[in-house]
Amino acid sequence: MRGMAQLVKRAYKYRFHPTPEQTQELARTFGCVRLVYNKALEERIRAYTQQGRRVSYGESSAWLTAWKRTPEYGFLAEVSSVPLQQALRHLQAAFTNFFAKRAKYPVFKSRKRSRASAEYTRSGFRWRDGELTLAKMDAPLDIVWSRPLPAAAEPSTVTVSRDAAGRWFVSLLVGEKIRPLDPVEQSVGVDAGITALVTLSTGERIANPRHERRDRKRLARAQRALSRKAKGSANRAKARLRVARAHARVVDRRRDFLHKVSTRLVRENQTVVIEDLTVGNLVKNGSLARAISDASWRELRAMLEYKAAWYGRDLVVIDRWFPSSKLCSACGARQEAMPLHVRDWACGCGTVHDRDVNAAKNLLAAGPAER
Numbered sequence: 001m002r003g004m005a006q007l008v009k010r011a012y013k014y015r016f017h018p019t020p021e022q023t024q025e026l027a028r029t030f031g032c033v034r035l036v037y038n039k040a041l042e043e044r045i046r047a048y049t050q051q052g053r054r055v056s057y058g059e060s061s062a063w064l065t066a067w068k069r070t071p072e073y074g075f076l077a078e079v080s081s082v083p084l085q086q087a088l089r090h091l092q093a094a095f096t097n098f099f100a101k102r103a104k105y106p107v108f109k110s111r112k113r114s115r116a117s118a119e120y121t122r123s124g125f126r127w128r129d130g131e132l133t134l135a136k137m138d139a140p141l142d143i144v145w146s147r148p149l150p151a152a153a154e155p156s157t158v159t160v161s162r163d164a165a166g167r168w169f170v171s172l173l174v175g176e177k178i179r180p181l182d183p184v185e186q187s188v189g190v191d192a193g194i195t196a197l198v199t200l201s202t203g204e205r206i207a208n209p210r211h212e213r214r215d216r217k218r219l220a221r222a223q224r225a226l227s228r229k230a231k232g233s234a235n236r237a238k239a240r241l242r243v244a245r246a247h248a249r250v251v252d253r254r255r256d257f258l259h260k261v262s263t264r265l266v267r268e269n270q271t272v273v274i275e276d277l278t279v280g281n282l283v284k285n286g287s288l289a290r291a292i293s294d295a296s297w298r299e300l301r302a303m304l305e306y307k308a309a310w311y312g313r314d315l316v317v318i319d320r321w322f323p324s325s326k327l328c329s330a331c332g333a334r335q336e337a338m339p340l341h342v343r344d345w346a347c348g349c350g351t352v353h354d355r356d357v358n359a360a361k362n363l364l365a366a367g368p369a370e371r
C-alpha cells in the first residue's frame with residue numbers, strides 16, 4: 001500500500017541573466033544586506049559584552065529602522081527592506097544555534113569571502129504567470145528554466161545570489177507534495193570507495209564520471225597559475241576568477257551526478273545500508289582529489305537521507321567501527337588486518353573477494369541488526 005503524500009519544501013535553483021539595472025540594484029542590495037548583518041552583529045556583541053544581555057529579533061529590527069533615519073545610513077532605505085529584515089532573521093537564527101551549541105559564534109560577512117545573496121519573502125517579490133519580479137524592479141528576471149518548476153507551484157521564498165565566478169542564481173522555495181514510492185523487495189549495501197565513488201553489494205561499481213578527472217586537472221592548473229600571480233595585480237584577479245569558474249564546474253557537475261546516483265539507489269531499493277565513515281579518516285594526504293571525494297561522499301549521504309525520507313525508504317547507517325573490510329562475507333571469518341593497498345584477497349574458506357564488494361556485502365548483512 002502506498003503511504004500518504006507529504007508536503008515538503010523544496011528549492012529549485014536556476015541561473016538568470018540580470019539587466020544592467022538589475023545588476024546594479026542587486027549589487028547594492030547585497031552590499032546593504034552585508035552591512036546590516038555586520039552592524040547588527042557588532043551591536044549584539046556590544047550589548048552582550050557591555051551589558052551582559054541578549055538581543056531579540058524585534059530589537060535588532062528597531063535598530064534597522066533607526067539606522068535608516070540617520071544621514072550616514074539613510075541609503076539603506078533605498079533598497080527593498082525585505083532582504084534586510086531577512087538578514088536580521090538569519091543573524092537571529094545564527095545566535096539561536098550558537099546558544100543551543102549547534103553552531104559556532106556568528107562571524108562577520110566579508111565582501112570577498114562570503115557568498116553575496118539576498119533573500120526575499122512573499123512581500124518582496126511578485127510571481128505571476130511564471131514570471132518573477134523582485135521588489136524595486138520593473139522587469140521580471142530573465143531566468144534560464146533548466147528544469148520545470150512543478151505545476152501550480154507558488155514560491156514562498158526567493159533567494160538571489162552571485163557566486164565567485166560571477167554567475168547569478170535564483171533559488172525558489174516551493175511546497176511540493178511527494179508521494180512515497182511503492183515498496184520493493186531489494187536492499188543494497190553501499191561501500192564508499194577509494195577507487196570508485198561507491199561499490200554496491202551487487203558487485204556493481206559506480207565510478208566517478210569521466211569528466212571529473214579532466215575538470216579536476218583544469219582546476220589544479222588554474223590554482224597553480226593563480227599562485228604565480230603577484231598580489232593585487234589585475235592578472236591575479238583574472239586568475240582568481242578562472243579558479244572560481246573551474247571550481248564551480250567541478251561542484252556543479254558532481255552534484256548532478258550525485259543526484260542521479262542517489263535517486264537511483266533510493267528508487268531501486270527498499271533499504272540502503274551505508275557506513276558512518278568519514279573517508280578522510282581512511283586516507284589523510286590532503287590532496288585535492290581526496291578533498292573532493294570526501295565532499296562527494298558527504299553530499300551523497302545527505303541526498304540519500306532526505307530522498308529516503310521523501311520516498312518511504314530506509315537508510316541504515318552502520319557504526320564506523322564495524323569491520324566491514326575485514327570480515328569474509330561468505331563465512332564470517334575475520335581477518336587480522338586489511339591494508340589499504342589490498343584490492344583482492346582470498347579467505348581460508350576458499351572465497352576470493354574484491355575488497356569493496358565484500359565490504360558492501362557485509363554492510364548489507366549488518367543492516368537489519370542496526371535497525
Ligand SMILES: [Zn+2]
Binds near residue numbers: 328330331332347351
Ligand atoms: Zn571465508
